[in-house]
Every structure is written in structure tokens, then in C-alpha cells.
Amino acid sequence: MTFQKLVEFKNSVEYEVVGYVVGESKPYKAEILAFRPLAMGEYLYMEYHGYRVLAFVATSITGSTIISRDLIDPRDVERLVKSVRVGERLFYHRGVVKILGSVNSDGYKLQIPSIPPPPGTEVYKAPKTVLESVFSPRKRNYVGVGVLLREPEVEVKVNINKIVSRHLGILAMTGMGKSNLVALIAKRVEELGGTIVIFDYHGEYTSLKNIVLIKPVLDPLKLTLDELARLLNIPRNATRQRMVLKECLDSTDFGSAKEFFNSMKRCVQGRIARYGASAQKVLDSLNVYEGFLKKVLKEDTGDVIERIAIGSINVVDLSELHLNHADAVIAHWLSRLLEARKASVWSNGEKGFPTPLIAVIEEAHVFLPADDETSTKSSASLVVREGRKFGLGLVVVSQRPRGLDPTILSQLGNLAILRIVHPEDQAYVARYCEPVMQDVMEELPGLNVGEAILLGEWVPIPAAAKIDLVSEKVSGMDIDAVAIWGSYLNKK
């Protein structure tokens, strides 16, 4: 900002002194005494030691030394309130702000100043022009997802490239807008000609326009041992049963996939003499699950990669599958996606899947749990570690963050946190955020539906945003049970 522009800004209607820095401050954090209540997520502006700094209200407190909690009679409060003279202040307003960075003249690239703001520094409401230049960059890889919560005229854009390279966690209680945000990101990716694959466990995305709906069928001959064991409900620690399965997978000439179950059963039967009860258990599993698995395992379905429509929203419909089966299906897809992207990068696009893409796992606390091993967890761990180099981004969605695998959570470079009230969930997420954002975690219960804190590299600085509603996504809405009961009885 040139000096002339700064003068214009200070003379503009946007300019409002909100308060002053007080007490001890740090280069990334300061306390403010304000003239008015501060709103969590509000952006403020300060100048000190040559820095022009943007800050974010992480905590807002209003209190009174006169109407203190030591009072014991409400009539005293009444008398105090009535006796206040015009202009006299009964309350104080304090706030803790996170310093987001210093705005420089060439395009507002923000860097944390090395010096803290001195007490007495004037604090202004951040002007709209500054906020726009930070939150609404006019770059092709930035797409709009909503507006600033406390400054609704400013559009919030996110860098889609960073979702592909650094992954994303969408965390919130149920019904707070996680799948709406997934739907919005999917739409934006599609508008850019990108490809996204959503593993839809609740059949929530089928109402979106222009989706490619994919049945969760797999070619049995393309399954790994781990995936097949998961489909047959064979536990990870059942080593002898797995041994039988492995020997049969390795040694059987299946001819065609059609013969898969018969060939497997013949082979396992032949192992009963050597492996006894373990082989019998595998045989029992094959018999028990054969009928159901015929829905998931279909001969000649080919490679899952060939079913992806490039430049589209691909929805893999898992809604009719049991958890174990959905786990095996997601794991298989993720492994194949990573292999196909590696093949493409290594062959200069000659082989594999030709373009970068994003995969979305819903109910991540179930498929990527902290306290259990699942097939999806093995594949997803590889994707979060290696996906960056090969253009495979993972979006992890969960309503129970404390149940999420900590290693995976710690490798998500971007977060969208909507309303969370459970203190354990807040504390768990806070562990994986930069220290000063921990204050913000306490404020998460104050968010409303569709309001989110966006953190990480996909936003220039942390953003408190109101996410756009995707109106065509009808499922996920709360059911109006009373209306349905009424109309059902009226019809009879």
C-alpha cells in the first residue's frame, strides 16, 4: 500500500479505531482493550515498527469490574445499571488476537513480523480493500467457497492445488455442513475441469448435478490378500487363515473371474488336511459371504481406474454395503488410484491415470480409526505420505475427530473446522493446529451451521467463513418428521 493509499484508507469510511494493544504481546499474539465487543473471527489492522499487520480475533471477552461476580444481590446490579451516567462505561471489552502477518506493498504476501506490537498501538477494523486482496485472489487455482463471516461482502477463495498437494480434513459435528462443503468443493473442481472421486457411504451425493454414479463392484482377480480377507471378515491377526487365503490366491489358476468362488473353495478345501480348523473357517466364510459378495465382486468389471470419468464428479455408491465391505472397496480404489498416478508420472502420461485428482473419504473416524487397523487406513496412509508427489489429494471428513488416526490427521495440510462442541474433539483437533489457533478451538461451539474456520495452505491466512449452500444437494437435510406423519395419515 502506498503512503497516498494509506492516507485514503485512513480517511475512508472503513477506517474505525477499535481499541488498543495492552499488556504483554508476542510477535504472533496480542491482547486488545476495545471500545466495543469484538466478534470472534473479525479481522483487525495495526501499524507498528513499519509493519502493516492483519490480525484475527481468536477470543472475545466482555466483563465488568463494577458488576463483578462478587455481588450477591441482583438489586445491587439494578441500582448500578440505573445509576450509570451518560457516556460512563460499565463494561470492558477485551480480545486476544492472532497476528496473521504483515501486509507488504507487492500483493499482500503475509509474513509474521519479528517484533510484537507495543502496548498502546492503535487497532483498526481491517479495511475491505485489504481483506479482498488477501482472501479473494484473482488466480485460476483459487475458487470461491463462501464469504468472510464478519465481512460478508468479501469473498473467500481457496487454493484447489493445495488440496491436491497437501490434503484436507473437514471436521465438525453431525449436521453442521461437512457434506455441503464436500459438494461445493466437488462442484468447483468439476468447473475447473478436474476430477474428484467421492466414496459415498450414505448415498448423500446422488442428487448433485452432472455426477457419474459408480457401482462399488470390484474384479475379484484384482484384489489384494488384505482386501479379500476384509471382504471375508477374516481378522488381521488370524495368520493361519490368511496363510490359506494367500496360498490359494497365489496358486490358483482362476481361468475366468466367473470361476473365482468355485476355484477358491476347491483350493481351500484341499488345504483342510494341512491347516485344519483354519482352512475350514476360510471355507465357511467363502460359503457364508458368497451370496452377498457376488454383489461386490463381479467378473470382468475391469480396473476401477477405467470407470472414472475425467473432469467429472465421480460418486462411488457404498450405501448398500456393510462396513467391512465398504472398507475393502475404498482401500482397493485408493491403492489403485495411487498406483495409477505413479504410473502416469513415471511414464510421462503414457500409462496410468493421466490427470491429478482428489479422493474423498466420509465417516473417516470409521475407515481411518485411531484405535483399529482397517484396509482403508493402510492405503490412505500411503496416499497422505506420497500423494503430493503424484497428484492425488485426499479429503478426510469426520464428525468424530478424536476417533481419527493421529498420523493421518497430522499429515493433513489443510483443515475446515465447522461447529464442534465436544471438548475432547476440540482438544484433539487443537493438537494438530498451530499453537495460537488453539484459542480459536474454544470458540468453535459458537459457530452456526455452515460457518467454518479454514486453516492451512489452501487459504492465504486463516479464514472464518460462511460457506455457500449447495441448494441442489437435498439429502442430508433434517427430516421434517411431523409433516411426514401428518401427510401420511391424511393420504390414508
Ligand SMILES: Nc1ncnc2c1ncn2[C@@H]1O[C@H](COP(=O)(O)OP(=O)(O)OP(=O)(O)O)[C@@H](O)[C@H]1O
Ligand atoms: N453453508 C451452509 N449454509 C446454510 N445451510 C447449510 C450449510 N451447510 C449445511 N447447511 C444445512 O445443514 C444441513 C446439514 O448439512 P450437511 O449434510 O452438509 O451436514 P453434515 O455435517 O455433513 O451432516 P452429517 O454428519 O449428518 O452428514 C443441510 O441440509 C443444510 O440445510
